Amino acid sequence: MLDLRTVRENPEAVRNALTRRHQPDLLTEVDRLLELDQSWRETTVRRDGLRNEQNTVSREIGRLKREKQEATDVIARMQQVAQEVRELDDQLRDARGQIDSILLMLPNIPHESVPDGASEDDNVIVKHWGDRPEFDFEPRAHWDLGEGLGILDIERGGKISGRGFAVYKGQGARLQRALISFMLDIHTTEHGYTEIWPPALVNRQSMIGTGQIPKFEDDMYRLAPGAGDDADGDETRDLFLIPTAEVPVTNLHAEEILDADDLPICYAAYTPCFRREAGAAGRDTRGIQRVHQFDKVEMVKFTSAETSYDEHESLLANAEAIIQRLGIPYRVSLMCAGDLDFKGAKQYDVEIWAAGQERWLEVSSVSNFIDFQARRANIRYRPDTEARPEFVHTLNGSGVALPRLVISLLENYQQADGTVRVPEALRPYFGSDVIT
RNA sequence: GGUGGGAUGGCGGAGUGGCUUAACGCGACGGUCUUGAAAACCGUUGUAUCGGCGACGAUACCGCAGGUUCGAAUCCUGCUCCCACCGCCA
Numbered sequence: 001m002l003d004l005r006t007v008r009e010n011p012e013a014v015r016n017a018l019t020r021r022h023q024p025d026l027l028t029e030v031d032r033l034l035e036l037d038q039s040w041r042e043t044t045v046r047r048d049g050l051r052n053e054q055n056t057v058s059r060e061i062g063r064l065k066r067e068k069q070e071a072t073d074v075i076a077r078m079q080q081v082a083q084e085v086r087e088l089d090d091q092l093r094d095a096r097g098q099i100d101s102i103l104l105m106l107p108n109i110p111h112e113s114v115p116d117g118a119s120e121d122d123n124v125i126v127k128h129w130g131d132r133p134e135f136d137f138e139p140r141a142h143w144d145l146g147e148g149l150g151i152l153d154i155e156r157g158g159k160i161s162g163r164g165f166a167v168y169k170g171q172g173a174r175l176q177r178a179l180i181s182f183m184l185d186i187h188t189t190e191h192g193y194t195e196i197w198p199p200a201l202v203n204r205q206s207m208i209g210t211g212q213i214p215k216f217e218d219d220m221y222r223l224a225p226g227a228g229d230d231a232d233g234d235e236t237r238d239l240f241l242i243p244t245a246e247v248p249v250t251n252l253h254a255e256e257i258l259d260a261d262d263l264p265i266c267y268a269a270y271t272p273c274f275r276r277e278a279g280a281a282g283r284d285t286r287g288i289q290r291v292h293q294f295d296k297v298e299m300v301k302f303t304s305a306e307t308s309y310d311e312h313e314s315l316l317a318n319a320e321a322i323i324q325r326l327g328i329p330y331r332v333s334l335m336c337a338g339d340l341d342f343k344g345a346k347q348y349d350v351e352i353w354a355a356g357q358e359r360w361l362e363v364s365s366v367s368n369f370i371d372f373q374a375r376r377a378n379i380r381y382r383p384d385t386e387a388r389p390e391f392v393h394t395l396n397g398s399g400v401a402l403p404r405l406v407i408s409l410l411e412n413y414q415q416a417d418g419t420v421r422v423p424e425a426l427r428p429y430f431g432s433d434v435i436t
Numbered sequence: 437g438g439u440g441g442g443a444u445g446g447c448g449g450a451g452u453g454g455c456u457u458a459a460c461g462c463g464a465c466g467g468u469c470u471u472g473a474a475a476a477c478c479g480u481u482g483u484a485u486c487g488g489c490g491a492c493g494a495u496a497c498c499g500c501a502g503g504u505u506c507g508a509a510u511c512c513u514g515c516u517c518c519c520a521c522c523g524c525c526a
Binding site for chain 1: 453455485486487496505507
């Protein structure tokens with residue numbers, strides 16, 4: 001979330017950001033926020049003055065009592081003051097709640113290097129890599145290849161769970177396992193990431209910390225209270241399935257003050273990911289392009305404020321390295337302000353080529369959130385021993401998501417007989433050079 | 437799931453309603469002394485918010501959230517986490 005002080009002292013920067021993001025509807029929220037803040041501060045001054053009186057006089061009452069003197073009149077007067085403090089506290093709590101809820105809804109401010117634009121059509125393609133494969137036969141889509149090879153079972157996935165859940169079988173299952181190990185090994189041994197294996201269920205506070213809630217709560221899977229549970233909002237059972245490892249991994253350091261010498265902290269984590277895709281019914285429903293549960297290796301970085309944009313570039317390079325080793329053609333887009341993720345200040349998307357469908361598929365989104373998540377999750381660091389703590393910058397990028405990578409591998413490396421070659425780099429993990 | 441015991445500053449640890457805006461110790465930082473270091477001695481010590489141009493001042497924070505009271509680390513209610521034992525369990 002944004003710093004309230006930034007909004008207070010530089011509201012034009014915030015309004016400008018909303019305009020660049022093409023979200024003019026939020027401008028009135030900024031005005032409301034400024035009014036609430038003004039009255040919150042005025043009330044705070046009054047309340048603190050009364051608290052000061054309370055503290056002073058209460059000490060005096062203590063002294064009188066010790067000296068066995070009469071204090072009834074003073075106590076009667078202080079009862080009034082206490083009542084007034086209670087009323088002001090209620091007002092403050094209410095105003096603070098409204099302020100926080102607005103702050104939680106306001107998006108990050110796009111970095112100056114982010115291009116203007118209203119939609120994905122205005123994203124800037126900054127890189128192309130690799131040559132698209134050519135075939136002397138008609139290449140097939142992955143759902144045909146997968147079914148033909150017996151490695152992908154969409155229908156049974158639907159039977160046991162519902163639409164949007166896939167079953168991988170035999171060499172398909174092995175391919176999943178091989179890819180996960182392959183990617184994690186590269187990130188940990190060559191890119192300097194520490195491997196994390198986090199929970200897949202997290203509490204509400206963690207979801208707020210990384211920014212999935214409140215804005216995207218409808219896209220999240222949430223555990224229903226079990227039979228016999230209290231229905232009245234028991235925090236311990238208010239759990240969400242993670243939509244990405246970003247949530248548990250970033251929140252590892254929530255409420256902490258990190259040592260500057262430890263930065264940057266770089267984590268890589270494999271997790272399953274769960275997404276309701278609430279607003280996307282009917283889109284890309286064939287195959288495993290858009291599913292409710294998928295697997296992903298995610299990279300997360302905690303950096304100082306000075307280095308985050310450099311770290312952003314190397315994070316992108318780390319994601320690209322995976323795809324390059326698998327010999328898959330890809331392109332990188334710099335997201336325009338209008339298409340930029342709610343919580344991001346700058347974001348690259350990496351799309352790989354799927355030869356069977358002849359289209360680009362997003363497999364990685366590489367974002368710098370600057371202090372947006374760190375402020376929500378309260379993750380700070382001390383620049384040096386004497387300095388006051390500052391918010392870290394958090395970044396993350398997929399490295400990479402599996403289903404679309406599998407699609408691309410199947411479709412790009414398919415052969416006329418329906419078998420699929422396995423890229424060289426993956427063979428030690430997969431144990432074979434062809435999927436038959 | 438059950439029973440009992442805990443949670444206090446960077447760490448250890450005192451503190452059962454007012455003489456505590458948390459004692460004492462350790463650590464850290466600054467200084468004195470010293471050729472240098474150690475020891476000793478002196479001083480300092482967290483986080484956040486608000487007010488002020490500023491020096492500075494005020495408020496809040498003793499696991500979390502409410503409550504009682506003129507006044508709460510201390511009393512009450514709910515919750516979380518940790519430790520021990522019991523039960524269940526891959």
